[in-house]
Amino acid sequence: MWMELFKLFQGGDSLASLSADFRKMLSLVEEMADQVRPNILDQQVSLEEKARIRKMDVQVNKLERQIRKRIIAHVTLTRDDVGYPLLLMSLVKDVERMGDYIKNIAEVGELGGGAIPEGELRTELEEIIACAMEMMKGVGPIMDAQDRERAHDLIQEGKDAGKRCDQLLIELAKSDFNATQTTSMVLLTRFYKRLGAHLLNILTSVVMPLHKLDFYDERVATLSKE
Amino acid sequence: MNRFSGKTRALWPNLIAAVALLIVFLVGITCLSGGIKELGKGTMDAYFSAGMNPFLGLLVGILATTLVQSSSVTTALVVGLVGSGQMNVSAAIPVIMGANIGTTVTSTIASLAHSNHAGEFRRAFAAATCHDAFNFLSVATLLPAELLSRSIFEKGFLEALSYRLAEWTTGATGAQYKSPFKTMFKTGSKWVKSACEQVGFEDTGLAIAWALCGGVLILVSLGLIVKVMRGPVVVRMERYVNRVLGAGGAIAMMVGVILTVMVQSSSITTSVMVPLAGAGVVTLAQIYPITLGANIGTTVTALLASMAVGGDAAFAARQIALVHLCFNLSGILIWFVPMRTRQVPLGIATWLAEFAEGSKKRTVGLVFSVFYGIPALIFFLTEVF
Numbered sequence: 160m161w162m163e164l165f166k167l168f169q170g171g172d173s174l175a176s177l178s179a180d181f182r183k184m185l186s187l188v189e190e191m192a193d194q195v196r197p198n199i200l201d202q203q204v205s206l207e208e209k210a211r212i213r214k215m216d217v218q219v220n221k222l223e224r225q226i227r228k229r230i231i232a233h234v235t236l237t238r239d240d241v242g243y244p245l246l247l248m249s250l251v252k253d254v255e256r257m258g259d260y261i262k263n264i265a266e267v268g269e270l271g272g273g274a275i276p277e278g279e280l281r282t283e284l285e286e287i288i289a290c291a292m293e294m295m296k297g298v299g300p301i302m303d304a305q306d307r308e309r310a311h312d313l314i315q316e317g318k319d320a321g322k323r324c325d326q327l328l329i330e331l332a333k334s335d336f337n338a339t340q341t342t343s344m345v346l347l348t349r350f351y352k353r354l355g356a357h358l359l360n361i362l363t364s365v366v367m368p369l370h371k372l373d374f375y376d377e378r379v380a381t382l383s384k385e
Numbered sequence: 386m387n388r389f390s391g392k393t394r395a396l397w398p399n400l401i402a403a404v405a406l407l408i409v410f411l412v413g414i415t416c417l418s419g420g421i422k423e424l425g426k427g428t429m430d431a432y433f434s435a436g437m438n439p440f441l442g443l444l445v446g447i448l449a450t451t452l453v454q455s456s457s458v459t460t461a462l463v464v465g466l467v468g469s470g471q472m473n474v475s476a477a478i479p480v481i482m483g484a485n486i487g488t489t490v491t492s493t494i495a496s497l498a499h500s501n502h503a504g505e506f507r508r509a510f511a512a513a514t515c516h517d518a519f520n521f522l523s524v525a526t527l528l529p530a531e532l533l534s535r536s537i538f539e540k541g542f543l544e545a546l547s548y549r550l551a552e553w554t555t556g557a558t559g560a561q562y563k564s565p566f567k568t569m570f571k572t573g574s575k576w577v578k579s580a581c582e583q584v585g586f587e588d589t590g591l592a593i594a595w596a597l598c599g600g601v602l603i604l605v606s607l608g609l610i611v612k613v614m615r616g617p618v619v620v621r622m623e624r625y626v627n628r629v630l631g632a633g634g635a636i637a638m639m640v641g642v643i644l645t646v647m648v649q650s651s652s653i654t655t656s657v658m659v660p661l662a663g664a665g666v667v668t669l670a671q672i673y674p675i676t677l678g679a680n681i682g683t684t685v686t687a688l689l690a691s692m693a694v695g696g697d698a699a700f701a702a703r704q705i706a707l708v709h710l711c712f713n714l715s716g717i718l719i720w721f722v723p724m725r726t727r728q729v730p731l732g733i734a735t736w737l738a739e740f741a742e743g744s745k746k747r748t749v750g751l752v753f754s755v756f757y758g759i760p761a762l763i764f765f766l767t768e769v770f
Binding site for chain 2: 163166168173176229231235
């Protein structure tokens with residue numbers, strides 16, 4: 160009992176610990192994406208890997224709820240530092256959605272998706288996935304360092320990757336892929352595009368003012384950059 | 386994300402300030418007690434006689450506490466009055482009970498801030514009124530028990546219990562022990578008295594001015610303690626929600642005690658919980674033991690005040706301070722410890738919140754009738770019949 164009460168007098172900034180838990184969420188989704196990546200195009204994700212990914216997704220969801228609860232407690236009690244808690248409230252939703260999409264990616268085979276054959280379309284999708292992974296690995300350090308330059312670069316890369324996803328689907332419609340291959344291609348392209356979109360949302364928090372979070376306006380971003 | 390260093394402001398500057406203010410508070414008690422004592426024994430018999438209608442005492446306690454928004458001030462004043470010999474313990478017991486009820490008005494008023502959002506208001510109002518429900522139930526059971534036992538055994542059970550405890554505590558510390566702290570409070574009080582003399586007060590005027598200065602010192606010092614300690618209490622409440630919530634009723638109660646002792650105000654502890662309940666971060670069942678802890682924590686003020694009182698009535702001052710503690714502990718034994726009775730105040734709070742939801746007028750009417758209407762009606766009935 161005394162240990163529990165001692166916790167009231169232990170130090171630690173609540174915002175700093177919220178920040179640390181947000182980074183934990185990001186690391187978890189990154190780990191999930193790393194696990195699913197090597198075998199996804201051949202639909203060789205094992206049952207154990209899928210179970211592990213689902214377990215990690217549950218952890219991400221739990222962290223989201225915990226962070227939100229603590230944000231509400233912080234804002235309700237202190238009534239200051241409102242900007243950062245509001246930002247975090249939105250960002251945790253993006254990370255939670257990313258977790259869901261990675262879980263969906265792992266489950267494409269269960270939805271009837273088959274292995275994607277070698278060729279231009281597969282290579283293009285591999286590059287899109289590589290771009291999403293680069294963004295995912297970059298977002299944490301960028302937020303830690305509040306690196307605006309790198310954030311601008313990644314946002315640009317992410318926007319380009321989104322356009323490539325749309326183009327890939329147009330090319331797919333013209334291809335002679337069978338139903339299972341098309342299912343995989345369409346779903347994976349869609350899910351990775353959404354993953355990239357949520358990463359873009361997180362990156363906008365570095366370059367855009369709070370009220371324009373999720374919306375990248377190059378003019379505003381450049382102004383704030385200057 | 387690395388914009389936060391993880392460092393927090395140290396607690397000790399606030400603690401030092403609070404201890405300094407506590408000394409001022411105790412000097413205030415000494416002034417109050419000394420001033421009233423100089424007025425002469427029996428001056429206030431007309432107001433605080435032993436035969437005073439206990440419901441009048443209850444009303445006085447409620448009104449005084451709602452006026453100053455602090456049961457600590459009321460109980461400290463009662464200790465001062467008892468310590469000066471102007472009020473006896475029997476007459477003071479209902480006032481102490483009234484102070485317990487009056488202190489819950491603050492958190493009830495705080496819950497009205499949520500009245501624009503139905504669900505939020507229901508949760509916040511229930512959280513605030515569980516404190517009310519507990520205090521009313523405790524008074525409803527313990528005041529009749531006190532009066533009944535007084536009529537049978539000449540001494541009420543709270544009076545007898547506190548007497549034993551006062552005997553035991555003064556025996557442990559030595560009733561005649563010259564505390565260096567008491568000397569310090571007396572010296573401070575003498576300074577205040579000589580300042581009043583220099584202003585030109587004499588005889589009865591001097592005694593009144595001395596007592597009034599004591600009252601002002603009590604009010605100001607307790608108000609400033611709240612100001613100084615509110616920040617650290619809020620930080621610890623946040624840590625409680627983040628790290629300790631769900632650890633059990635006993636720990637929640639201890640948290641209530643600690644935070645209330647820190648800030649010397651149960652109103653602050655309970656009012657801080659109300660918005661958390663409104664936001665749905667904590668549940669009514671989680672708040673209830675903290676509220677009870679706050680009730681115990683607030684008794685420390687009266688106990689501290691009794692330490693500053695010297696002379697013949699020092700024992701009575703200690704005794705009335707212990708009455709406050711015994712009353713709250715007895716209330717907890719009845720309305721918290723048994724699982725069945727624990728549900729009663731929670732049920733009342735939930736029902737009141739459902740009743741109040743959706744109408745501000747009805748809520749304000751409810752608050753006024755519960756806090757002032759019912760005690761006034763009982764007083765009226767006991768006077769007439």
